[in-house]
Amino acid sequence: MSTPIFQVRDFNVRFHTPDGEVHAVKNANFDVHEGETLGVVGESGSGKSQLFLGAIGLIAGNGTVTGSVKYRGEELIGATQNRLNALRGSKITMIFQDPLTSLTPHMTIGTQVMEALRIHQRVPPAEAERRSIEILELVRIPEARRRMRQYPHELSGGMRQRVMIAMATVCGPDLLIADEPTTALDVTVQAQILDIMRDLQKELKTAIVMVSHDMGVIAGIAHRVQVMRNGEIVESGDVDKIFYEPQHAYTKALLNAMPRIDDPRHAGHLAASEAIVKAETLLTVNDLQVRFPIRTGGVLFPQVKDLRAVDGVSFSLLQGETLGVVGESGCGKSTLARAVLKLVPKSDGAVVWLGRDMGTLSDPDLRRLRKDLQIVFQDPLASLDPRMTIGHSISEPLKAQQPHLTRAQVREQVRDMMARVGLEPGWINRYPHEFSGGQNQRVGIARAMIVRPRLVVCDEAVSALDVSIQSQIVGLILKLQQEFGMAMIFISHDLSVVRQVSHRVMVLYLGRVVEMADRDTIYRDARHPYTRALIRAVPVPDPKLERAKARLILTGDLPSPLDSRAQLTFMKSRMIDDPDAVQYRPRLLEVAPGHLVAEHDPV
Amino acid sequence: MVTPFSGGKAELIEQAQEVQGRSLWVDARRRLFRNKAAMASIVLLGAIALMAILAPLLSAYSFDAQDYNVVSCSPDWWPDSTVICNAGGTHWFGTDYLGRDLFVRVLYGARVSLTVGLVATLVSLLIGVAYGAVAGFLGGRIDEFMMRFVDVLYSLPFIFFVIILMVIFHRSLFLLFIAIGAVEWLTMARIVRGQTLSIKQKEFIEAARAAGVGTFSIIRRHVIPNVVGPVIVYVTLTIPSVILAESFLSFLGLGVQEPLTSWGVLISDGANQLETAPWMLVFPAVFMAITLFCFNFIGDGLRDALDPKDR
Numbered sequence: 005m006s007t008p009i010f011q012v013r014d015f016n017v018r019f020h021t022p023d024g025e026v027h028a029v030k031n032a033n034f035d036v037h038e039g040e041t042l043g044v045v046g047e048s049g050s051g052k053s054q055l056f057l058g059a060i061g062l063i064a065g066n067g068t069v070t071g072s073v074k075y076r077g078e079e080l081i082g083a084t085q086n087r088l089n090a091l092r093g094s095k096i097t098m099i100f101q102d103p104l105t106s107l108t109p110h111m112t113i114g115t116q117v118m119e120a121l122r123i124h125q126r127v128p129p130a131e132a133e134r135r136s137i138e139i140l141e142l143v144r145i146p147e148a149r150r151r152m153r154q155y156p157h158e159l160s161g162g163m164r165q166r167v168m169i170a171m172a173t174v175c176g177p178d179l180l181i182a183d184e185p186t187t188a189l190d191v192t193v194q195a196q197i198l199d200i201m202r203d204l205q206k207e208l209k210t211a212i213v214m215v216s217h218d219m220g221v222i223a224g225i226a227h228r229v230q231v232m233r234n235g236e237i238v239e240s241g242d243v244d245k246i247f248y249e250p251q252h253a254y255t256k257a258l259l260n261a262m263p264r265i266d267d268p269r270h271a272g273h274l275a276a277s278e279a280i281v282k283a284e285t286l287l288t289v290n291d292l293q294v295r296f297p298i299r300t301g302g303v304l305f306p307q308v309k310d311l312r313a314v315d316g317v318s319f320s321l322l323q324g325e326t327l328g329v330v331g332e333s334g335c336g337k338s339t340l341a342r343a344v345l346k347l348v349p350k351s352d353g354a355v356v357w358l359g360r361d362m363g364t365l366s367d368p369d370l371r372r373l374r375k376d377l378q379i380v381f382q383d384p385l386a387s388l389d390p391r392m393t394i395g396h397s398i399s400e401p402l403k404a405q406q407p408h409l410t411r412a413q414v415r416e417q418v419r420d421m422m423a424r425v426g427l428e429p430g431w432i433n434r435y436p437h438e439f440s441g442g443q444n445q446r447v448g449i450a451r452a453m454i455v456r457p458r459l460v461v462c463d464e465a466v467s468a469l470d471v472s473i474q475s476q477i478v479g480l481i482l483k484l485q486q487e488f489g490m491a492m493i494f495i496s497h498d499l500s501v502v503r504q505v506s507h508r509v510m511v512l513y514l515g516r517v518v519e520m521a522d523r524d525t526i527y528r529d530a531r532h533p534y535t536r537a538l539i540r541a542v543p544v545p546d547p548k549l550e551r552a553k554a555r556l557i558l559t560g561d562l563p564s565p566l567d568s569r570a571q572l573t574f575m576k577s578r579m580i581d582d583p584d585a586v587q588y589r590p591r592l593l594e595v596a597p598g599h600l601v602a603e604h605d606p607v
Numbered sequence: 608m609v610t611p612f613s614g615g616k617a618e619l620i621e622q623a624q625e626v627q628g629r630s631l632w633v634d635a636r637r638r639l640f641r642n643k644a645a646m647a648s649i650v651l652l653g654a655i656a657l658m659a660i661l662a663p664l665l666s667a668y669s670f671d672a673q674d675y676n677v678v679s680c681s682p683d684w685w686p687d688s689t690v691i692c693n694a695g696g697t698h699w700f701g702t703d704y705l706g707r708d709l710f711v712r713v714l715y716g717a718r719v720s721l722t723v724g725l726v727a728t729l730v731s732l733l734i735g736v737a738y739g740a741v742a743g744f745l746g747g748r749i750d751e752f753m754m755r756f757v758d759v760l761y762s763l764p765f766i767f768f769v770i771i772l773m774v775i776f777h778r779s780l781f782l783l784f785i786a787i788g789a790v791e792w793l794t795m796a797r798i799v800r801g802q803t804l805s806i807k808q809k810e811f812i813e814a815a816r817a818a819g820v821g822t823f824s825i826i827r828r829h830v831i832p833n834v835v836g837p838v839i840v841y842v843t844l845t846i847p848s849v850i851l852a853e854s855f856l857s858f859l860g861l862g863v864q865e866p867l868t869s870w871g872v873l874i875s876d877g878a879n880q881l882e883t884a885p886w887m888l889v890f891p892a893v894f895m896a897i898t899l900f901c902f903n904f905i906g907d908g909l910r911d912a913l914d915p916k917d918r
Contacts, residue, residue, distance in 0.1 A: 342813075345817060347813060347816060347817060371819040371820075371821065372819065373819075374817060374818060374819035375819065377817070378817060378818075379813075379814070379817045381810045381813070381814060382810075383810060386809055386810045386811065387810035387811050387813075387814050388811055388814075389811045389815075389828075389829050389832075389833070390631055390833070391630070391631055391632075391832045391833060392828075392829075392832075393628055393630075394628075397811075400814075400815060400818050400820060401817075401818035401819065401820075404818050404819040404820045404821075404824075405818075405819055431628075433627050433628045434628035434629075435628045435629065435630050435631065437631070438628060438629060448814075451814065451818070455818075
């Protein structure tokens, strides 16, 4: 922990764009010591990635760097390309966010892992293979020998990220720069990857730079932390100091903005209020099923298998109530929401809205019903037509539902709604690309709210936003709910946010409900092993809690939903070992009033 | 909200406060204006089109007036002195084998070629966009059926198709539009369908469906405006290919009828007289080449200007 191996002094990165110069990194000064983990946090556009890309000479063509970057006393700025190439990939390595695009698709895993060894250390093939298998086992890839001959597309996201880590560590680097390595992964997989990185560091004594927007991830892994904003390092220090005694206002704001799974009301966060829930049942979903036919194997005679995206989900929703739906990617939570809104056709079961079965409605009736059912999407920019002004986008549901309104009336309502969601009414003629993500999400919310719906589905509505913006949008959604009293289905992979906004929470695993309870019960008294694993995997922005956490987590990835055995992962005692067999269906048991848990083997 | 003003006044004040947004079209136009090759092409093409429109005013000669004193005569300034005769003062491009002024004939040829180019492309545009957008958006069986129909039409040999049309209905300019348009819309439909399929996946389409907007309103309001970009680019590249197709048909003798002419006819005539009167080939060929170049440069410039990856 003593000698600095990486010294950065007066370091600047500038980009020349058609719109003028962008000063992405301003006067950065810091050291990385041997064997430590430096956490770098900041929101998008804070320059945290460009700082390190620039420092090791991987910057885009229109960028220039100035200042000094020393690796073990050797100046890197202005070093020859050959020298940099010799360092990168062997002594200084990098892991990127997206494990699919950073692996070459046409080369086997083995070739790619061995490549670094062959190039940098001229290791003979047999030796390279042995060491590659070793390192793959070290990052806990099961059946490493077989995986060596597989291609990147055959591996899941979590496995690919492990391969990336293996590639980055196989040459025994001094410094490993990880740029948001877990952002694209599910929480349980993220927890595994972080665990691997912690162990690797203990074993190999590599210094790690962890770049992340997530304070929780940083709390669990970093020794020292530096906070970046607009290209400047605003604060740096030991992890405990940053988290428990932050000095800079921005650090405090960041910490306060983080939703916390252990404390939904911390720092004055608004949480869902019980007062608005009325006894009237709005929506009843009964044994809903959505199946997609998937062709497998055989070019001439493909087998068609049903992918059960939603497999028998039942729930009901009261007026003004928020149901949180959580689960990892591929668990069917978005499909469930779309099936409820009839945006994808259901295969079986019933959706009953105010006593009317939506399956029996004619198309025009359904279109009229959409006045009550609205949706807010994940990607704010993609969900707005780029060629329409935001005013037109917001007014679209209104014009579709109430064609008798005059243009002036529509305009009046749009301006009114814009003011309510915190947009300047004068911006009515602007286009989505002129706004930030948070502002566009406000437009999306205004569009959903303008017809005063009784049910709003928020499909990962805050997941794509930076934490500070995210907390504003969550606050806005809760405020609107108090004002209009609509019910919500709030879908998210982020359990902390779900705890904050929901009244009840439903946990989905491969299209089935594994547990459902009110929000406090499910976090304090989770019964199902999957729910527990999920909750434990969520990183909390509190270093002491993170260190004290028991590392009992799920191993491996979500199994393929096409494999019928997958459903019984938590009830292996009843499993028939045949991927096509009809398996036992775990029943939902009511362990306490309103607390449903799927049957599972005792833990 | 109660305002002290009358409704009209309040609204005027509100509208005065509204910021006019910068639409994607405005952006694209700005980028296009910065592209020098495309702007030069637009100016040049505009000049050629203007000359074609004003053709009768620009020359003292009529396009079909024959003067047997100056048959196949070169312009005065022609560098090769071994030619049979000089056409004299105002025949700037010389004369053809019937003693007609070539300058005015090239401009009349431009009229026909550009009109065929524009009208046939417009026909293909209307049919292709509507057909492709409907097929792509409705998807499923309807899409399969509509696109297989396109495939069947594709497999008909174009030239035979035109020859048969000409034989049955006799040659006419109108028929030429139909014939070429009927072939060109196929590609347009495929392009629009492909674009529609990708736009259909976008969340804003789902948002419109969730809002209760009907299918055809979605196609009209969301799909078509968003496919316009690639379509415009394709249009600027279709026009030259239609002009080429027309000249090819004319070359085969299936194009417009004498004394009316087109660049294809002129080039065909010129090619026959290449050894004795090369200017008869050179002038129409140069005009056509410049026009095709211009369209291609404009198409390139438009693609760069409209490409969303730029942002």
